[in-house]
Amino acid sequence: MSPAQRHPTLADVAERAGVSPSTVSRTLRGLSVSTKVRSRVEEAARELNFAISRQASSLVTGRTGVMAVLVPTLDSWFMGAALSSLGPLLRGAGMELTVYVVPDLAERAAFFERLPARRNADALLVFSFDLSEEETARLDDLGMPVIYISQHVEGRPSVYVDDVAGARKATRHLINLGHRRIAFAHTVNARGFTFSSRERLVGYQQALTEADIPLDHDLIVTTPPRDKRGTTQAVGNLLSLREPPTAIFAEQDELAASIVSTLRAVQIEVPQRISVLGFDDQLMAEWLDLSSVAQSPSDMGRAAAELALALINDPESDRGRHVVLPTHLIPRGSTAAPPASHREQERSN
Amino acid sequence: MSPAQRHPTLADVAERAGVSPSTVSRTLRGLSVSTKVRSRVEEAARELNFAISRQASSLVTGRTGVMAVLVPTLDSWFMGAALSSLGPLLRGAGMELTVYVVPDLAERAAFFERLPARRNADALLVFSFDLSEEETARLDDLGMPVIYISQHVEGRPSVYVDDVAGARKATRHLINLGHRRIAFAHTVNARGFTFSSRERLVGYQQALTEADIPLDHDLIVTTPPRDKRGTTQAVGNLLSLREPPTAIFAEQDELAASIVSTLRAVQIEVPQRISVLGFDDQLMAEWLDLSSVAQSPSDMGRAAAELALALINDPESDRGRHVVLPTHLIPRGSTAAPPASHREQERSN
DNA sequence: AGCAGGCGTGACAGCGCTGTCAAAATGGGT
DNA sequence: ACCCATTTTGACAGCGCTGTCACGCCTGCT
Numbered sequence: 001m002s003p004a005q006r007h008p009t010l011a012d013v014a015e016r017a018g019v020s021p022s023t024v025s026r027t028l029r030g031l032s033v034s035t036k037v038r039s040r041v042e043e044a045a046r047e048l049n050f051a052i053s054r055q056a057s058s059l060v061t062g063r064t065g066v067m068a069v070l071v072p073t074l075d076s077w078f079m080g081a082a083l084s085s086l087g088p089l090l091r092g093a094g095m096e097l098t099v100y101v102v103p104d105l106a107e108r109a110a111f112f113e114r115l116p117a118r119r120n121a122d123a124l125l126v127f128s129f130d131l132s133e134e135e136t137a138r139l140d141d142l143g144m145p146v147i148y149i150s151q152h153v154e155g156r157p158s159v160y161v162d163d164v165a166g167a168r169k170a171t172r173h174l175i176n177l178g179h180r181r182i183a184f185a186h187t188v189n190a191r192g193f194t195f196s197s198r199e200r201l202v203g204y205q206q207a208l209t210e211a212d213i214p215l216d217h218d219l220i221v222t223t224p225p226r227d228k229r230g231t232t233q234a235v236g237n238l239l240s241l242r243e244p245p246t247a248i249f250a251e252q253d254e255l256a257a258s259i260v261s262t263l264r265a266v267q268i269e270v271p272q273r274i275s276v277l278g279f280d281d282q283l284m285a286e287w288l289d290l291s292s293v294a295q296s297p298s299d300m301g302r303a304a305a306e307l308a309l310a311l312i313n314d315p316e317s318d319r320g321r322h323v324v325l326p327t328h329l330i331p332r333g334s335t336a337a338p339p340a341s342h343r344e345q346e347r348s349n
Numbered sequence: 350m351s352p353a354q355r356h357p358t359l360a361d362v363a364e365r366a367g368v369s370p371s372t373v374s375r376t377l378r379g380l381s382v383s384t385k386v387r388s389r390v391e392e393a394a395r396e397l398n399f400a401i402s403r404q405a406s407s408l409v410t411g412r413t414g415v416m417a418v419l420v421p422t423l424d425s426w427f428m429g430a431a432l433s434s435l436g437p438l439l440r441g442a443g444m445e446l447t448v449y450v451v452p453d454l455a456e457r458a459a460f461f462e463r464l465p466a467r468r469n470a471d472a473l474l475v476f477s478f479d480l481s482e483e484e485t486a487r488l489d490d491l492g493m494p495v496i497y498i499s500q501h502v503e504g505r506p507s508v509y510v511d512d513v514a515g516a517r518k519a520t521r522h523l524i525n526l527g528h529r530r531i532a533f534a535h536t537v538n539a540r541g542f543t544f545s546s547r548e549r550l551v552g553y554q555q556a557l558t559e560a561d562i563p564l565d566h567d568l569i570v571t572t573p574p575r576d577k578r579g580t581t582q583a584v585g586n587l588l589s590l591r592e593p594p595t596a597i598f599a600e601q602d603e604l605a606a607s608i609v610s611t612l613r614a615v616q617i618e619v620p621q622r623i624s625v626l627g628f629d630d631q632l633m634a635e636w637l638d639l640s641s642v643a644q645s646p647s648d649m650g651r652a653a654a655e656l657a658l659a660l661i662n663d664p665e666s667d668r669g670r671h672v673v674l675p676t677h678l679i680p681r682g683s684t685a686a687p688p689a690s691h692r693e694q695e696r697s698n
Numbered sequence: 699a700g701c702a703g704g705c706g707t708g709a710c711a712g713c714g715c716t717g718t719c720a721a722a723a724t725g726g727g728t
Numbered sequence: 729a730c731c732c733a734t735t736t737t738g739a740c741a742g743c744g745c746t747g748t749c750a751c752g753c754c755t756g757c758t
Contacts, residue, residue: 101436405714
């Protein structure tokens with residue numbers, strides 16, 4: 001009950017079990033001990049409510065038993081799903097998870113300046129950051145495996161989806177429905193476009209080029225993330241074009257959702273007047289009946305953690321190995337053929 | 350570059366700076382040293398890329414510099430927002446965040462059996478679990494402050510919103526709009542109803558009682574979380590009543606969203622035919638134009654972390670203190686007056 | 699009975715840091 | 729120039745654990 005009581009140490013267990021500390025250590029680590037001693041030690045440990053001090057053991061083994069992750073935020077579908085999936089894997093490996101949340105540029109600079117993970121983790125998972133050359137280099141000599149998730153970093157182990165292919169599928173779906181004026185809505189933050197964001201734009205462009213649809217830069221609009229006003233402006237820019245789009249491909253579901261809500265607010269029916277397509281296939285895409293491109297953050301998380309564990313055990317194993325995961329188009333009710341007028345126009349084209 | 354190189358130690362820094370290890374330690378901890386020595390040490394540390402080993406220092410200080418959190422999942426709006434808000438606070442206190450994700454009953458049993466956080470953290474934040482007496486008792490002698498978030502635990506520091514008041518506001522809003530047949534949709538998981546869930550039901554019942562509307566247990570439906578089929582069944586049960594509800598108050602936004610999508614799928618217009626009201630006011634409530642009751646997980650996270658930090662510094666400070674945060678009704682387009690027929694009926698009642 | 703071989707166990711040092719205490723350096727007043 | 733009060737620095741032990749090594753004991757053999 002008393003909260004300030006001293007935690008029992010391995011020596012306490014040893015005394016109670018009538019053996020040496022070494023033996024307790026061996027028992028707890030699963031090394032060979034006689035069954036008689038093992039049971040005595042285990043009982044003593046249970047009675048004392050003993051939990052080993054990672055600090056002390058890592059001091060001597062050099063292993064911290066910690067997997068560190070660097071994330072821009074946890075307040076996102078992607079991070080949540082990816083990190084949740086790590087749980088069982090890490091527990092299986094007897095590791096704990098420490099999270100560095102680095103939301104803005106100042107915190108980011110501080111993180112790279114101090115590199116607090118150094119010496120305090122066995123591996124680092126870096127999520128969805130667009131790192132500069134210097135930052136990557138800095139992580140290189142962190143002295144532990146570093147895995148990049150949702151970004152492709154040359155020569156370093158990375159796990160990501162094929163954003164280009166996904167965006168191409170999405171765009172082709174719209175083209176196949178008969179659209180030719182297809183907008184691309186881009187998210188931009190203080191650091192500029194993210195890796196995925198740029199890749200998805202490339203996929204969009206590739207699909208248009210394949211279909212001999214000329215690129216129109218007026219159809220590419222940008223907005224800050226989760227910014228209602230920015231979305232409204234971006235949609236406004238599209239609606240005020242001489243020839244407005246009949247479909248909008250948003251680089252993320254959240255942006256797509258925001259666009260749908262903006263369009264509905266001005267009585268533009270989705271998908272009758274304008275089709276909207278997202279990317280991510282978050283849970284809410286289903287509620288919104290939003291067509292989207294699915295990716296699996298939990299698969300990415302697991303793949304990254306497995307890579308990390310492999311590299312911890314054998315630093316030379318697969319350095320620089322990349323894992324590229326697939327995407328899947330999930331057609332739903334927010335995409336349909338363009339209005340008849342446009343279809344005529346296109347056909348006669 | 351070489352990943353297996355030995356990390357520099359405090360002694361290395363001392364040698365380079367031409368001082369003793371003690372002095373380096375003092376410098377790095379911000380204790381008083383001459384300005385000349387301070388700059389020499391800091392330069393040496395920078396040159397060697399020195400990062401202190403928490404393991405070693407916590408071994409002697411007894412402080413781990415770690416805030417542990419116990420969460421059922423990270424894949425939820427609430428956890429994401431709450432945990433993200435901890436970042437700056439913890440960094441300010443020089444602490445790291447380690448997360449224990451305990452998704453199911455087996456993992457939960459294992460966590461309480463082994464209590465891995467013991468000795469490896471300075472405080473524990475427990476999120477939205479409904480703990481049994483034994484579990485709470487077990488946490489009591491963890492030897493560190495334990496703060497409960499989004500649940501009210503008798504005699505222990507807890508941070509939560511006033512769910513009863515929030516649900517009452519929500520229900521009154523529907524009553525004020527003219528509804529009298531108001532359903533309550535409840536989420537139930539393997540462990541039964543959550544604390545919040547039960548509290549919200551109480552608020553719903555209180556509001557009905559206040560308005561002299563008789564309770565009808567057929568109007569209270571349950572479904573597992575994030576279960577499309579369960580939601581469909583629950584909605585089906587309501588629609589097949591002799592006197593179906595004109596409004597549904599869902600205990601969570603996600604459930605509300607799912608209900609709206611189920612209703613729309615069968616051409617029942619929201620809010621014209623049935624009003625739907627959620628709880629949480631997640632981001633997506635705005636996209637869906639869903640009326641909801643707002644709570645702030647980031648405020649809760651911050652309040653909890655502050656409490657924890659205070660208790661770490663002075664274990665006797667405010668034990669058992671509770672922080673109750675407010676909720677706010679956010680009326681949007683998913684709630685409206687009931688259809689005229691019902692209104693007549695009610696008026697003449 | 700005596701001895702090699704093997705397994706199980708204990709003694710001990712040391713991982714990298716901090717807290718204590720004593721020693722050295724500094725500065726101000728006479 | 730000297731002394732005392734004060735600040736600044738260094739030596740050293742020890743936090744709780746693990747890895748190494750050596751020792752004791754039990755088997756099974758000659």
